[in-house]
Amino acid sequence: MSADYTRRLADLRRSDADEFGGKSANLGELLAAGIPVPSGFAVGARAFRTFVEETGLEGMIAAAMSHVSAGDVDANSAASKAIGEAMRFAPLPDAVRAELHRRHDELAHATNEEAPPVAVRSSALGEDSQEASHAGQQESFLWVRGIEQIYDAVRDCWVSLYTPHAISYRAALGVAEAEPAMGVTVQQMVDAEVSGVMFTCNPVSGDRSMVALNASWGLGIAVVGGETTPDDYLVSKVTGEVVRQTVSAKEIEYVPDATGRGTVRVEVPAERRDEPCLGEVQLAALLEIARRVERHFGSHQDIEWAIARGRTLPDALLVLQSRPVTALPDPAPRLSASAMSLVMGTFGASPRTPKQP
Numbered sequence: 001m002s003a004d005y006t007r008r009l010a011d012l013r014r015s016d017a018d019e020f021g022g023k024s025a026n027l028g029e030l031l032a033a034g035i036p037v038p039s040g041f042a043v044g045a046r047a048f049r050t051f052v053e054e055t056g057l058e059g060m061i062a063a064a065m066s067h068v069s070a071g072d073v074d075a076n077s078a079a080s081k082a083i084g085e086a087m088r089f090a091p092l093p094d095a096v097r098a099e100l101h102r103r104h105d106e107l108a109h110a111t112n113e114e115a116p117p118v119a120v121r122s123s124a125l126g127e128d129s130q131e132a133s134h135a136g137q138q139e140s141f142l143w144v145r146g147i148e149q150i151y152d153a154v155r156d157c158w159v160s161l162y163t164p165h166a167i168s169y170r171a172a173l174g175v176a177e178a179e180p181a182m183g184v185t186v187q188q189m190v191d192a193e194v195s196g197v198m199f200t201c202n203p204v205s206g207d208r209s210m211v212a213l214n215a216s217w218g219l220g221i222a223v224v225g226g227e228t229t230p231d232d233y234l235v236s237k238v239t240g241e242v243v244r245q246t247v248s249a250k251e252i253e254y255v256p257d258a259t260g261r262g263t264v265r266v267e268v269p270a271e272r273r274d275e276p277c278l279g280e281v282q283l284a285a286l287l288e289i290a291r292r293v294e295r296h297f298g299s300h301q302d303i304e305w306a307i308a309r310g311r312t313l314p315d316a317l318l319v320l321q322s323r324p325v326t327a328l329p330d331p332a333p334r335l336s337a338s339a340m341s342l343v344m345g346t347f348g349a350s351p352r353t354p355k356q357p
Contacts, residue, residue: 005047005099008106009040009187019044021123021183026297026322033296035289036318039110040118040187041103045125047096048158048181055090057083061162070171076164083162092151100154100186104147107188115146117189117260120153121321122160124182142219143189145261150186157184190318191256192306194277195220196230198286199302199325200237200294206329208300210243211235211290215277217268218253220304227265228252231277235287242283247276285313293322300325 012020012028024042031037052058064079092100107116121140139160141153160166161180170180196215201208216223216230223230228251234244250273254263278286286305293301304320307313 004044005050005096006041006043006103008103009037009042009185012042018125019046019183021045021125021185022323023121023123023321024183024185025123027185027187029296030293030319030322033292035292035296036314038119038188038190038318038320040107040185042123043096043100043154043184043186045181045183047093047099047154048183050093050096051090051155051158054093057086057090060086065167068167068171070168073164073168076167076171080162080164080167084159087159087162088155090155092155097151100150101147103186104150107186111188117143117145117256118150119185119187119189119320120144120150120157121185121187122157122182123185124161124180142221143256143260143262149261154184154186158182185321187320189256190306190320191309192219193217193309193316194282195304195306195320196223196277197302197304198290199300200290201300201325201328202234203302203325203328208328209237211237211287213278213283213286216250216253217272217277218255219263220306221254221263222250222252222265233278233283235283237287237291240284240287242280245276247274249273250277281313282307282317285317289317289319293319297322297324300328 007016007020009024009027010031012025013032014025014029016028017025020042027037027040028042052061061083064082067075068079069075107118108114119140119142139157141156144150144153161182166180194215194217196213197220198211198213200211202210202212204212211234213233213235214223214230215233216228222228229248230250231248232244232246233242235242250268252265253268254265256262257264289305290301290303293303301322302325303322306318306320308316308318
């Protein structure tokens with residue numbers, strides 16, 4: 001059955017988070033609420049478990065993990081390297097490959113492209129939940145094209161369960177030897193003219209009446225990687241008034257590679273560097289989306305979004321993921337503070353360019 005290993009994002013709900021991860025489940029919720037989300041499918045944790053079992057990696061992983069501890073950097077790095085190399089050389093089970101191939105063909109048919117570009121994102125179990133504090137530890141891969149690259153990207157998402165950072169985190173929680181599992185989100189790629197993150201509250205001051213936004217040119221990799229400082233906005237959720245706007249010099253951006261696979265870092269033309277990424281119309285559209293997402297989930301959310309190049313609003317605005325704000329301070333009059341540090345914490349894993357064939 002197709003539901004054994006994969007499911008369309010549109011068919012997922014919050015109750016599916018235990019199998020498909022919070023990221024994929026939340027995207028299903030957004031689609032059910034009529035929020036614009038790129039189409040795609042989710043790979044369940046059962047696919048990962050089947051991969052580990054059929055390749056005989058269970059014993060090897062257990063042996064490597066038996067030596068790790070929260071403070072032992074060398075042991076954690078050695079375990080990560082050994083597990084990563086073994087997983088990357090292990091073949092995907094035939095049934096999992098067949099499911100990925102079928103879902104890729106469905107997406108190709110829907111988009112009228114032989115190899116539609118997709119983002120392949122880790123959707124760890126427990127991540128993007130109300131209680132989660134470990135989002136951003138696993139990998140994402142952007143502008144992946146073709147089924148062979150999807151196979152590799154899904155496997156590499158699984159490998160990222162065993163980065164030194166992820167191993168140390170689980171060791172600090174006292175669950176280093178527990179068997180982690182992961183879902184994966186495969187989502188149609190957006191050629192973003194502008195992208196960013198918004199919180200349906202002020203995460204720095206705790207003011208629930210504000211929406212805090214960051215925005216930069218191109219794909220969000222430059223902001224996540226700390227290579228550019230985004231524009232910063234604070235908008236009243238009630239009146240729509242722009243309470244604060246800080247425009248930064250945005251000297252670089254990431255765009256699709258001309259080959260159609262992966263991304264490239266380019267310089268922003270001088271005339272655009274000091275221009276604000278968002279105007280009144282875009283901010284109003286983002287504010288409306290923020291209200292709708294918050295209303296649907298019934299809690300404050302941080303939302304990754306993109307405005308597609310060459311399209312007009314409202315169709316150009318798409319939500320890429322949403323997760324609850326898990327910690328919010330008591331309201332305090334500190335409107336001058338920036339939410340940038342929280343953006344970095346929320347989406348801390350740098351999206352990677354997929355391997356070239």
